[in-house]
Amino acid sequence: MEQESLKNRTSFALRLVHYGSVVCLLLCLVFLFVSFAFMNERINTLENELMELKTSHSLTQEMRTTKPPSRQKRQVDSTTMLQLNTKIVSLESRINELFRELTAKTMLRGRDGRDGTPGPAGPAGKDGRDGRQGPKGPRGYMGLKGETGEKGIPGPEGPQGPQGQRGLQGPRLAGVSYNLWGRTNCSGDATVVYTGKDIAGFMASGFYTHTGGGSNFLCLPNNPVFEETIPGFQNTAAIYGTEYQPNGFKGFKNDIHNHNAPCSVCHVKSRGSQIMIPATNKCPSGWTKEYSGYLMTEYFNHAHENEFVCIDKDAEAIPGSHGDTNGALLYNVQATCTTLPCKPYIDGYELTCVVCSK
DSSP states (O other), X not given: OHHHHHHHHHHHHHHHHHXXXXXXXXXXXXXXXXXXXXXXXXXXXXXXXXXXXXXXXXXXXXXXXXXXXXXXXXXHHHHHHHHHHHHHHHHHHHHHHHHHHHHHHHOOOOOOOOOOOOOOOOOOOOOOOOOOOXXXXXXXXXXXXXXXXXXXXXOOOOOOOOOOOOOOOOOOOOOEEEEEETOSSOOTTOEEEEEOTTSTTSEEEOOTTOSSSOOSOEEOOSSOOOOSOOSSOOSSOOOEEEEEOOTTOOOSSSOOTTOBOOEEEXXXXXXXXXXXXXTOSOOOTTOEEEEEEEEEESOTTSSSOOOOEEEETTOOOOTTOOSOOOXXXXXXXXXXXXXXOTTTSOTTOBOEEEEEEO
């Protein structure tokens, strides 16, 4: 549609140019015709004047031939002849000038010829100078987000800024909980979550001769809650109380041999993490000691494997549990110099332990 409209406008413009050229040509012809008539009239006038001069000149010649003039009259006739000659020369100059003007005006300019064939391309010119910077254009549309570039090299550390305002107080720590093996109460600022006092089997695990079952110790509560059950033992998995086996070791405060071990679950609100560190009874700087004792686990030659736990040095026994009922067993852990370095470790020495929080 746009091409057709452009074509129509171009055709209309060409017609206007053509008609304008014809009108200009007609006006030029009319002007030339009027100029020619005016010049022709002037030429006729000049010719008449010239004829009169010639007639006067002829009469003068006749008078010279018929009667010799007097000296005074000859002088007058000579002056008159000179004036006539001057006028004749002036008239001839004017006639020639009029002819030249008429000839110049009667010569019409012809139409321009057709364009010739393009010549060969000339050599490339030298680079021009850079133009002036144009005005800032309108802001374009935002483009698509490019790919993330490679991470740059970190710059130098800047100067320390001013101290900011103190922020709002954040939420308090949720606290930390830990198992206290061998005790029924927590120490320090820790509170008891639940305890297993007066009921045997609170510290529990798998039977020492079993090859399956769990390999960790659990602290069972004193108020179990049952849901769906099947009467009788179905020979599936089982859990048993845990019995001390210090075998004459005098490191504990109480006589706990062949007694079942109690336990407690403790919670500390003011600290957020806890760790058990073996082979020491001291906490690192900045940590709080919850309790310390001795490292114990299952006997090395028993079928059932179990984890290493830290038994409080003030370990208690569940009352009435002295019966050598076995179940899960706890033995002191001794260092061996076969694989551990003999210094600082000493072969056969019972290892200590500590539970720390922060």
